[in-house]
Amino acid sequence: MKPKPFFPAWLDEAGLSPAEMRVFVHLLRSADNQTGVAWPSYQRMIEKTGLGKSTIRRCIESLEKPHGLILKIGKPFAGSCRYKVLPIVPPQGQLNGANDSTTDPIDAAPIVPPQTRNSPSDGTPIVPPQGQEGNPKKVIHRRVSNTASPEAIQFAVWFKSSIPEAVNLAKNWQQSFAKAFDDLVRLDKRQPEEIRRVCQWARTDSFWSGNFMSPVKLRKRNGDDITYYDVFLSRMQSSKETTTKTEVKTTLRPPNIEDL
Numbered sequence: 001m002k003p004k005p006f007f008p009a010w011l012d013e014a015g016l017s018p019a020e021m022r023v024f025v026h027l028l029r030s031a032d033n034q035t036g037v038a039w040p041s042y043q044r045m046i047e048k049t050g051l052g053k054s055t056i057r058r059c060i061e062s063l064e065k066p067h068g069l070i071l072k073i074g075k076p077f078a079g080s081c082r083y084k085v086l087p088i089v090p091p092q093g094q095l096n097g098a099n100d101s102t103t104d105p106i107d108a109a110p111i112v113p114p115q116t117r118n119s120p121s122d123g124t125p126i127v128p129p130q131g132q133e134g135n136p137k138k139v140i141h142r143r144v145s146n147t148a149s150p151e152a153i154q155f156a157v158w159f160k161s162s163i164p165e166a167v168n169l170a171k172n173w174q175q176s177f178a179k180a181f182d183d184l185v186r187l188d189k190r191q192p193e194e195i196r197r198v199c200q201w202a203r204t205d206s207f208w209s210g211n212f213m214s215p216v217k218l219r220k221r222n223g224d225d226i227t228y229y230d231v232f233l234s235r236m237q238s239s240k241e242t243t244t245k246t247e248v249k250t251t252l253r254p255p256n257i258e259d260l
Contacts, residue, residue: 014067020059023063039083069086070086152182152185153174156173156175156176160177163203169213188227212228
């Protein structure tokens with residue numbers, strides 16, 4: 001049996017612009033294997049497609065109407081918007097190929113796990129490299145509850161206490177701070193106590209105390225593509241080494257004339 005394409009040939013004639021096609025393919029690859037629902041953030045879509053936010057927004061609206069390829073099904077509180085990738089069904093009377101004389105409708109391309117997608121050449125299962133789109137582990141991450149852990153809530157309250165009251169925070173500061181903590185622990189494998197120490201160092205540093213007002217910054221990257229968490233951790237460790245060396249020097253007994 002000849003393997004089916006990733007999506008049917010008639011989609012080339014569906015009138016999608018290159019940008020719409022790129023956004024649709026990203027949503028199709030990101031969709032949950034069982035429900036067909038995808039919820040990538042705009043930032044992730046920007047990174048993966050190379051398109052601007054306004055272009056992606058227009059593409060999503062066009063993919064929903066008039067093309068009817070996706071369905072926007074709303075968003076949970078403080079979460080990414082959810083998109084249902086609809087079964088790929090050709091328009092009435094449209095054929096699989098321009099020279100194809102068959103009148104049978106084209107089967108919808110099912111959303112299946114990567115392990116079951118067959119290569120058109122030798123039948124070898126196509127398994128995406130670790131961390132790329134379509135990785136089943138990514139789906140597992142998306143199914144994790146958005147509810148913050150009690151330890152994360154405590155961290156959020158603690159972090160806020162280190163910020164001057166004059167600083168205006170967003171209304172959802174507690175949820176945002178707590179999510180950053182949970183992501184650092186769950187996704188980045190950071191230790192909770194180390195996270196607190198890094199934050200405390202940055203909040204008391206002469207420069208960063210005025211430029212570090214949210215733990216969300218810890219997972220962001222600077223111009224050298226290094227997370228600010230690693231930047232703070234490195235500088236914190238360097239400052240400790242400097243302090244230790246200074247203390248050792250000051251505790252040494254000064255030379256005494258009688259000892260000479």
